Amino acid sequence: MRRNSLLALIGIFALSLSTIGILQSTSSQTTPALEIAVSIQSLAGIVREVGGEEAEISVLLPEGVEPHAFSLTQAVIDAANAADMLVLTGHFEWEEELATFVGKPYITIADYEAFGAELLPLNGHDQNLHGYWLSPKNAKAIANATRDLCSSLNSMYSQYWQNRFDEFVFKVKALEAFIAEQQLQYQLSNKQVIITFPAEAYIADALGLQVKGLLMKGENIFISGPELVVVEQALRNGSIHIILASDVARLQAAGDFAQQLSSDSGVPIVWVRIVFSDLEDYVGIMGYNTGVVVTGVSSGILPASDLLTISMPVIIIATVLGVIAIIELVLLIRCTRSED
Numbered sequence: 001m002r003r004n005s006l007l008a009l010i011g012i013f014a015l016s017l018s019t020i021g022i023l024q025s026t027s028s029q030t031t032p033a034l035e036i037a038v039s040i041q042s043l044a045g046i047v048r049e050v051g052g053e054e055a056e057i058s059v060l061l062p063e064g065v066e067p068h069a070f071s072l073t074q075a076v077i078d079a080a081n082a083a084d085m086l087v088l089t090g091h092f093e094w095e096e097e098l099a100t101f102v103g104k105p106y107i108t109i110a111d112y113e114a115f116g117a118e119l120l121p122l123n124g125h126d127q128n129l130h131g132y133w134l135s136p137k138n139a140k141a142i143a144n145a146t147r148d149l150c151s152s153l154n155s156m157y158s159q160y161w162q163n164r165f166d167e168f169v170f171k172v173k174a175l176e177a178f179i180a181e182q183q184l185q186y187q188l189s190n191k192q193v194i195i196t197f198p199a200e201a202y203i204a205d206a207l208g209l210q211v212k213g214l215l216m217k218g219e220n221i222f223i224s225g226p227e228l229v230v231v232e233q234a235l236r237n238g239s240i241h242i243i244l245a246s247d248v249a250r251l252q253a254a255g256d257f258a259q260q261l262s263s264d265s266g267v268p269i270v271w272v273r274i275v276f277s278d279l280e281d282y283v284g285i286m287g288y289n290t291g292v293v294v295t296g297v298s299s300g301i302l303p304a305s306d307l308l309t310i311s312m313p314v315i316i317i318a319t320v321l322g323v324i325a326i327i328e329l330v331l332l333i334r335c336t337r338s339e340d
Helices: 005-027 041-054 074-082 093-102 109-114 136-153 155-186 200-207 225-236 253-265 282-299 312-339
Strands: 034-038 055-059 085-087 192-195 210-214 216-218 242-246 269-272
Touching: 034 041, 034 074, 034 136, 041 055, 041 085, 041 136, 041 155, 041 282, 074 093, 085 093, 085 136, 109 136, 136 155, 155 200, 155 282, 192 200, 192 225, 200 210, 200 242, 200 282, 210 225, 225 253, 242 253, 242 282, 253 269, 269 282
Parallel strands: 034 055, 034 085, 192 210, 192 242, 242 269
Antiparallel strands: none
């Protein structure tokens, strides 16, 4: 991937879009071996990589609903009851209620940790359960736990689940190589950021960014006055390159607060995706997040409102230009296999 880095990113985006279309059209023509209900959309992207055309994936959280404030509905209960297994984050109260209510086999954070997932610290002592599925290492652990439960429930497809998991690992390796190239090219390890909500810490960590402040410690828990003074001073003295905010923060007061700080300080705000995404694919989501962050730290001219919307012209450009990057991605995967 030595071509223009933006072209490579657009290619990853296009690959995600094309993969979604293939999976949707294929799965509609076959009877799935398993039906899997996943709590949130971005987690479903990882599960879909393992399930492939042999799994019917449904997302329980309605689009645009703040996940921390969500309460169970009959429609969600019915969807969970119709599934063979559940995949949960282990973070939201409604997930625990749902798992107890329907009694279906499920996997959650403890299972992911058993396969190697690691949580970042929060507030110096707590574990950060917000957005941990965005870490490449954790995404692989979630996929592995999914593979394990799928195989337990339908052993006839064990090799299929394993092959799908192996393919996902190769894709994530290619993503990590792409991120490493961006880190080097844009010196991301030297970039200091303020994050709006704890979930964004996992994106910052994956990209090697230095987190120098946090606006909201949890659901409706803002930082103290003295802590805010430190953040404002950092924004004013020019040491902060971007404010990192997310789709979850946009649904809370933290999003408005971040936009106001950006307007007052002139530090650009970068909107990343944590829970909701049109891409519905882990590599696509993290490729997108990498792209908007790189644009933010390199140009500093990102608009503060509409970055969560992918316009049709961008999709068309991605589809046309993505062919080159798709070929490069396939070659990288094959090279990795041959080296192994």
